[in-house]
Amino acid sequence: MKKPTAETVMPPTAGQRGPAEHDRRAQIIEAADAYFRHYGYNKTTVADLAKAIGLSTAYIYKFFDSKQAVGEAICGKCLGIILDELTKIAHAKRPADERLAEMYISIARESERRFFHDRRLHDIINIARASQWQIAKDHQAAVLELILHVVAEGRAAGEFETDSSLFKTCNAVAETFLLVWHPVLLEERLDGLEERAAEISALVLRGLRKK
Amino acid sequence: MKKPTAETVMPPTAGQRGPAEHDRRAQIIEAADAYFRHYGYNKTTVADLAKAIGLSTAYIYKFFDSKQAVGEAICGKCLGIILDELTKIAHAKRPADERLAEMYISIARESERRFFHDRRLHDIINIARASQWQIAKDHQAAVLELILHVVAEGRAAGEFETDSSLFKTCNAVAETFLLVWHPVLLEERLDGLEERAAEISALVLRGLRKK
Incomplete structure (x- = not known):
């Protein structure tokens, strides 16, 4: 039996937008993951995230509605x-x-x-x-x-x-x-x-x- | 069968002191109960309680270790x-x-x-x-x-x-x-x-x- 992956099991999560397949999206999620783990979710803003990744806040909003969506x-x-x-x-x-x-x-x-x-x-x-x-x-x-x-x-x-x-x-x-x-x-x-x-x-x- | 009362079922709670039987103790608990219900536990201090009941803070501490004890x-x-x-x-x-x-x-x-x-x-x-x-x-x-x-x-x-x-x-x-x-x-x-x-x-x- 093929081992199911996270993608096959979980539907895409709420609040995402823009092209479905996009390296940037995965990159934002990965960077945010590391950032949240270090500083905590509540203390982080989308602006903090954007700065840490080296993207503009507007660019992040191309893929995610809000911090919650990330x-x-x-x-x-x-x-x-x-x-x-x-x-x-x-x-x-x-x-x-x-x-x-x-x-x-x-x-x-x-x-x-x-x-x-x-x-x-x-x-x-x-x-x-x-x-x-x-x-x-x-x-x-x-x-x-x-x-x-x-x-x-x-x-x-x-x-x-x-x-x-x-x-x-x-x-x-x-x-x-x-x-x-x-x-x-x-x-x-x-x-x-x-x-x-x-x-x-x-x-x-x-x-x-x-x- | 005698219906058990709260007193028979529950042991005395932590952080109380002074004479076990005392009207003042019951009076403090009752007043604190009303006060907490109105203003919330977190927002109330022992000084607030004392003032509301018309007792000194020191008098309340005769019966209870702390706000938590109340x-x-x-x-x-x-x-x-x-x-x-x-x-x-x-x-x-x-x-x-x-x-x-x-x-x-x-x-x-x-x-x-x-x-x-x-x-x-x-x-x-x-x-x-x-x-x-x-x-x-x-x-x-x-x-x-x-x-x-x-x-x-x-x-x-x-x-x-x-x-x-x-x-x-x-x-x-x-x-x-x-x-x-x-x-x-x-x-x-x-x-x-x-x-x-x-x-x-x-x-x-x-x-x-x-x-």
Whole structure:
């Protein structure tokens, strides 16, 4: 199976404009990423960015509506990588319960890594959620899609119960995923994230399996 | 059964001092509660409080270490009421699964009510969690105790499975309770809280029941 890339999984993020394929766009995103990581998203203006890259502010506005649009593109890149990993797990040829359990652990590990080793990116993702950026909603929807895929396959294979509504049940599963990646929850309880992920997934999987 | 009161359920909150029983203490808490609700916790100083009540700042410090100690007492009162309600449900003579389902709905309803009708109190509870006040930890521990009580009874009655670790399983259940009352999660998704609570509790209860 072809490994999906961030581009195949994530739709283009909100607030971009101008020609779709353009080196300048990628260059702006990359420079902004480095700049935000160093100085923080909130403290950076589009003028700061333009100066750092050596472009005019007007030129940046050719590609992005606003600073938020640049932030959404960066979040999209990062969440795209997480989603790639989840997509790979969700489509593996393994029992559905193993795939779901691995999805919890994968999200928990990636969140922990980002929190400890890439704090500025963690902060942007936090802003994206708190400000209800489109990218945060898209990501949540994409994760729900993957859960629906795995649970539907588990039901078809006779592994999972089929009495409850597929959609309601998967919605509830998606909620429990939040517990291992929501930036604010992570900040509150740093210890034992992977252990918590395992406890939660064990309970949820017992809820999914056929009696 | 004697209905437990906030006093019987909640331990005294952190940072209080002076004689335990004292009308002045209750009077300070009540006045501070009204004042915080009107002006907000962050914008109020102990000096503002003292002035509003007609006491000296030094007199307030006879009973409370700090503004936070007053805040913890107010949170304690509010969370004590929620805990009273949960305790009543947890100790009712009904099947364990019905009790747990009602606990989810009760928490969701109370959180929603507070969010829409008592926003300043919601804000103090948010600060208590974010700043890791002792009262927030005590509350989380007290909710876990109630869950342990109900699940242990459900196991003893042959209603719930007994293969998994009681403590790990109840920990996971307590995590899912967060989804319906965490102040930040509430702010992000106001719609359909009770419906979400029902979906989550249905999944969790299937995970608890005996196969």
